[in-house]
Amino acid sequence: MISDQLNQRITRIGPDTPAGAVLRRYWQPAALVDELDHGARVPVNLLGERLALVRDDEGALQLVTRRAAANETPTHYPASDDIEIDPDGPRYPVEIRAGAIFAYLGTGTPPAFPNFDCFRAPDSHVFAFKGLWECNWLQALEIGIDPAHASFLHRFLEDDDPDDGYGKQFRDKAGSTEIPMTKLLRDYPRPDIQVDETDYGLKITALRHMEDGRTHVRVTNQIFPDAICIPMSREMTITQWHVPVDDETCYWFTIFTSFDKPVNKTLMREQRLKEHRLPDYAPLKNRHNDYHYDPAEQAALTYTGMGLDINVHDQWAVEGMGRIQDRTQEHLGRSDVAIIRYRRMLRHAMSAIEDGTDETLLMQDTGDTAAMCGPLSNDAIAQSDDWREASHMADLDRRAACPWDATV
Amino acid sequence: MQTQDTDDAQWVKIATSADLDIPRPVLPITLGGRPLVLFRDDEGKLGLIGRHCPHRGADLCYGRLEDNGLRCPFHGWHFDRSGQCVEQPAEPEGSVMYQQIKVPMVPVIERDGAIFARLGEALEQAAQRETTT
Numbered sequence: 001m002i003s004d005q006l007n008q009r010i011t012r013i014g015p016d017t018p019a020g021a022v023l024r025r026y027w028q029p030a031a032l033v034d035e036l037d038h039g040a041r042v043p044v045n046l047l048g049e050r051l052a053l054v055r056d057d058e059g060a061l062q063l064v065t066r067r068a069a070a071n072e073t074p075t076h077y078p079a080s081d082d083i084e085i086d087p088d089g090p091r092y093p094v095e096i097r098a099g100a101i102f103a104y105l106g107t108g109t110p111p112a113f114p115n116f117d118c119f120r121a122p123d124s125h126v127f128a129f130k131g132l133w134e135c136n137w138l139q140a141l142e143i144g145i146d147p148a149h150a151s152f153l154h155r156f157l158e159d160d161d162p163d164d165g166y167g168k169q170f171r172d173k174a175g176s177t178e179i180p181m182t183k184l185l186r187d188y189p190r191p192d193i194q195v196d197e198t199d200y201g202l203k204i205t206a207l208r209h210m211e212d213g214r215t216h217v218r219v220t221n222q223i224f225p226d227a228i229c230i231p232m233s234r235e236m237t238i239t240q241w242h243v244p245v246d247d248e249t250c251y252w253f254t255i256f257t258s259f260d261k262p263v264n265k266t267l268m269r270e271q272r273l274k275e276h277r278l279p280d281y282a283p284l285k286n287r288h289n290d291y292h293y294d295p296a297e298q299a300a301l302t303y304t305g306m307g308l309d310i311n312v313h314d315q316w317a318v319e320g321m322g323r324i325q326d327r328t329q330e331h332l333g334r335s336d337v338a339i340i341r342y343r344r345m346l347r348h349a350m351s352a353i354e355d356g357t358d359e360t361l362l363m364q365d366t367g368d369t370a371a372m373c374g375p376l377s378n379d380a381i382a383q384s385d386d387w388r389e390a391s392h393m394a395d396l397d398r399r400a401a402c403p404w405d406a407t408v
Numbered sequence: 409m410q411t412q413d414t415d416d417a418q419w420v421k422i423a424t425s426a427d428l429d430i431p432r433p434v435l436p437i438t439l440g441g442r443p444l445v446l447f448r449d450d451e452g453k454l455g456l457i458g459r460h461c462p463h464r465g466a467d468l469c470y471g472r473l474e475d476n477g478l479r480c481p482f483h484g485w486h487f488d489r490s491g492q493c494v495e496q497p498a499e500p501e502g503s504v505m506y507q508q509i510k511v512p513m514v515p516v517i518e519r520d521g522a523i524f525a526r527l528g529e530a531l532e533q534a535a536q537r538e539t540t541t
Contacts, residue, residue: 148498152484295432320467335498
């Protein structure tokens, strides 16, 4: 449990808030490149600001302030011709990376982009998508740094053929085994969770000690301040930002990165467009239609009764907490260790900006940040107690076989 | 709001028994602005408890009705009809944290095909008012 005052402090992100100040020190995904088809002006609703992507006289993209009515919906998406630019409002720099348009809403010189896999893989090996969640960004991020929930929320009472699992989370085999990931998660629901602070955020290791003496090692990451990097399948990782639209609404922006074959973008886009509407990328299953909850399915097939798409499960979990989770009522357990560590880092960063000691913020040094590789994000099977080595070797093997330069 | 234990007037009808005559007898109930969930357990007894899981606030109206109680689909925390947490299957083996976890419970009675909840102190303490839509 935390005080209401602290809960407000770590969740609210408007221009003059401490958490908003932290998020504004980092590049944030503002739109998908696909959205540029909208027209000369593309609406962007980010960090409580009403903005638009436009091209300057040289044809370069920039993010400018647009005039907005006070009663606009959070994800209001006007036609290009209806967007009126406010010449006196702030203007922000943007960069295109991996199918997404990143913006820097802070003051001063933007930090460098780290040389993470999602930013160094060729265009053929990355795919970006986004989706709307009707809740505060922090509870959206916190589910991503909670390795235990996958054994429950995403539990499937039957296992599909992993060969049919392209482009889907937890549908591959576990590590180098023939065990479906769904079975492993179901059979071992009490992961031993280790958290290491790193120069980019947190390395989160979930160990599932198997009956045969082997250990399943799943490494996920928190990338400060609002992203995660997690394995999706043997072939792909997910790097995902949870970006505020306003205090009560956020987008997840994901870059899928393949370490093997080029990403089948047509299939990936088709899979996801089937679950979302345009132009606001709102999920078709949502709280207004009970997430298509089916008690019979919950009894027989899935833990939630909300279908096979794990994004819907996560969306239900975080939206059901209320627009801003009331953390004065929460009771964190051992399985929440990464969440506790993350909040400590966020509070430290907020205080550092307020105290003028912001040189201590992660990834702000241009030289070091640009050279930052990884992060290691995979599932591996350790035959012995040396799970660190097993995880490291599995990562090196995948990088060595990668068709693009993924060396670390 | 009245608080005397003996006054019939403090009981308010919240549902009919027929409302729960469904394959999965779980209903969201809002009482005095407070979000609650009503369910019938395997013994046929009723529980009216706070709607949000005390762990991280997930919505127990979508809980798994099993093992004589309601189980949160987020991390499997399991609650009996008194609101007592009886299992935290993601916590380490041997953890007794669950013993300290209780969801606020509002007393209910079932009479002549109607279900009544008792207004009063228990409800006042039963989670915060719904502040968001």
